[in-house]
Amino acid sequence: MVDNYFSIGIDFGTESGRVLLVNVHSGSIEAIKVIPYRHGVIEDTLPINKQRIPKGSVLQHPGDYLHVLKEGVAHVLAESKVNPTHIIGIGVDFTSSTIVPVDHTLTPLCFYSNYHQSPHSWVKLWKHHHTKAETEKIYRVATQRKEKWMRKLGYNISEEWMIPKILEVFEQDREIYTHTAYYLEAVDWIVSTLASKVSRNNCSLGFKAFWNEKDGYPEEFFTAIDPEFGKTILPKLAGEVKNIGECAGYLTEEWARKLSLPVNLPISTGVIDAHSAVLGTGVYQSGELLMVMGTSTCHMMLHSEEKEIPGISGVVKDAIIPGLYAYEAGQSAVGDLFGSYIKNHVPESYKQEADKQGVSMFDYLEKKAAKLSPGESGLIALDWHNGNRSILSNTDLSGCLIGLTLHTKPEAIFRAYLESTAFGANMIIGAYRDWGMDVREVVACGGLPQANKLLMQLYADILNMPIHVSQSNYAPAIGAAILGAVAAGRINNGYDDMEAAIRYMAQPIEKTYYPIKKHVEVYQQLFAHYKELHDYFGMKRLSMMRNLKHGIDKETETIY
Ligand SMILES: Nc1ncnc2c1ncn2[C@@H]1O[C@H](COP(=O)(O)OP(=O)(O)O)[C@@H](O)[C@H]1O
Numbered sequence: 001m002v003d004n005y006f007s008i009g010i011d012f013g014t015e016s017g018r019v020l021l022v023n024v025h026s027g028s029i030e031a032i033k034v035i036p037y038r039h040g041v042i043e044d045t046l047p048i049n050k051q052r053i054p055k056g057s058v059l060q061h062p063g064d065y066l067h068v069l070k071e072g073v074a075h076v077l078a079e080s081k082v083n084p085t086h087i088i089g090i091g092v093d094f095t096s097s098t099i100v101p102v103d104h105t106l107t108p109l110c111f112y113s114n115y116h117q118s119p120h121s122w123v124k125l126w127k128h129h130h131t132k133a134e135t136e137k138i139y140r141v142a143t144q145r146k147e148k149w150m151r152k153l154g155y156n157i158s159e160e161w162m163i164p165k166i167l168e169v170f171e172q173d174r175e176i177y178t179h180t181a182y183y184l185e186a187v188d189w190i191v192s193t194l195a196s197k198v199s200r201n202n203c204s205l206g207f208k209a210f211w212n213e214k215d216g217y218p219e220e221f222f223t224a225i226d227p228e229f230g231k232t233i234l235p236k237l238a239g240e241v242k243n244i245g246e247c248a249g250y251l252t253e254e255w256a257r258k259l260s261l262p263v264n265l266p267i268s269t270g271v272i273d274a275h276s277a278v279l280g281t282g283v284y285q286s287g288e289l290l291m292v293m294g295t296s297t298c299h300m301m302l303h304s305e306e307k308e309i310p311g312i313s314g315v316v317k318d319a320i321i322p323g324l325y326a327y328e329a330g331q332s333a334v335g336d337l338f339g340s341y342i343k344n345h346v347p348e349s350y351k352q353e354a355d356k357q358g359v360s361m362f363d364y365l366e367k368k369a370a371k372l373s374p375g376e377s378g379l380i381a382l383d384w385h386n387g388n389r390s391i392l393s394n395t396d397l398s399g400c401l402i403g404l405t406l407h408t409k410p411e412a413i414f415r416a417y418l419e420s421t422a423f424g425a426n427m428i429i430g431a432y433r434d435w436g437m438d439v440r441e442v443v444a445c446g447g448l449p450q451a452n453k454l455l456m457q458l459y460a461d462i463l464n465m466p467i468h469v470s471q472s473n474y475a476p477a478i479g480a481a482i483l484g485a486v487a488a489g490r491i492n493n494g495y496d497d498m499e500a501a502i503r504y505m506a507q508p509i510e511k512t513y514y515p516i517k518k519h520v521e522v523y524q525q526l527f528a529h530y531k532e533l534h535d536y537f538g539m540k541r542l543s544m545m546r547n548l549k550h551g552i553d554k555e556t557e558t559i560y
């Protein structure tokens with residue numbers, strides 16, 4: 001029977017990995033296993049010897065990913081009792097740019113006792129920010145040389161991307177750099193390991209590694225950065241590049257045994273997590289935008305035309321749906337901003353009351369904030385508590401709250417922060433529209449849309465558009481399972497094209513929030529104020545913001 005075939009989707013997030021077994025005909029999730037990484041996010045000391053790592057370094061243990069693979073697959077097989085021969089493919093998505101330095105056998109350098117004392121032998125997680133100097137150097141040289149590839153990356157270089165992370169190792173630990181045979185996106189490392197051949201995906205390379213289909217890597221630019229870097233980097237970036245939707249390889253005998261899965265099972269090309277969520281929520285047409293809302297928000301957009309929009313994270317052809325351009329923009333603190341407010345600023349009396357009612361502080365504040373009407377508190381905030389990713393692309397910026405009085409209550413501040421992230425999203429959608437892109441539909445997924453109804457109503461009112469919320473919290477893993485079914489192809493009871501796989505397997509819309517007319521009118525006025533503050537602090541008063549964030553240097557600069 002056609003509905004008795006399954007695909008495995010594996011989503012590697014920031015703190016945990018999720019393995020899903022998905023029915024390829026109905027999209028139903030047969031079994032799920034979420035496994036927190038045993039070593040978590042490493043920010044203080046190395047796991048092997050408690051050696052301190054530099055501030056801003058954010059590392060992970062690659063063994064944790066293998067643990068997710070083995071335990072997760074074993075669990076979903078046992079729970080679902082599915083016959084493994086009815087599993088037709090595997091798909092994998094990952095945070096990005098999360099990079100693994102490996103030797104020629106694809107073994108991470110940190111697995112060797114002669115390398116593991118160096119922080120540079122470990123995985124650098126996407127939010128590793130110890131690359132400021134290298135990023136500035138890359139930006140300076142690239143703008144001086146008017147590098148064409150920058151146009152596709154919003155004229156922007158992020159500390160989170162792959163090349164700044166590799167340059168950091170080149171400049172700070174030449175031994176590790178020299179002994180690294182390949183720098184792989186973590187998703188490519190998993191896929192390459194399972195298939196025992198080096199394979200890379202066009203999505204991560206296009207968005208995070210200065211690569212494009214037409215020109216490949218910018219070899220001359222790498223030499224302009226440093227002649228030795230130019231001479232040595234390309235072999236470390238080698239490997240067959242495959243497009244999203246293609247089969248990257250087949251499960252080796254060794255891994256088939258370890259995972260109790262069939263030998264030669266098709267493995268799809270890897271994909272970035274936010275991009276995979278586009279597939280999992282069923283977004284596949286030009287003009288549709290997906291907000292992946294959690295710790296941060298990624299704003300994914302598909303379009304039939306290529307536009308070089310300044311300040312977004314990038315545009316890459318065929319990086320999600322073949323034939324369409326995939327766009328990404330982002331806000332660095334969304335759930336993180338709400339969480340940090342609750343952690344650091346909510347008074348004890350509120351905590352006691354929430355405990356008494358047996359509700360979380362999020363739910364307690366949401367209920368109180370929902371009783372306020374738009375504009376009532378007189379507050380307005382800038383949502384830059386972790387810098388601004390789009391469209392100002394500036395990590396020196398910090399948050400701002402205006403309109404406080406002696407009577408301001410915590411729920412009013414909470415609501416102002418919720419509103420500020422919706423205003424930030426409106427700036428990004430405005431930038432897409434200014435460049436002639438018709439944003440027709442907005443879909444939301446991730447942990448936040450399910451967790452906070454007020455937030456979603458505010459987005460509908462502030463964007464002045466219906467917001468469709470996806471049913472599942474697991475959109476990236478579903479997207480990965482879709483890719484697994486496409487890698488298998490129809491011949492193996494999967495799909496030959498992405499559109500068909502999405503039609504059968506994507507998660508349905510659970511709920512739509514519609515704009516409330518009288519709220520829209522108030523928020524249009526408040527957004528005009530937000531934009532004024534955005535331009536003032538984000539553009540005119542940059543040196544003041546930098547001073548505030550990094551401390552005032554009395555010798556050279558004053559605030560005013
Ligand atoms: N009810 C809520 N209202 C607002 N923010 C919330 C709520 N519940 C969780 N958060 C925030 O959402 C984030 C978690 O989102 P989630 O999508 O689950 O995680 P991730 O982005 O790591 O996948 C945290 O930063 C947390 O502070």
Ligand SMILES: O=C(CO)[C@H](O)[C@H](O)COP(=O)(O)O
Pocket residue numbers: 013014094095096097126272273274294295296297298328
């Ligand atoms: O840069 C990104 C995608 O390009 C994401 O922000 C990164 O992968 C982490 O996402 P999450 O908020 O799910 O932890």
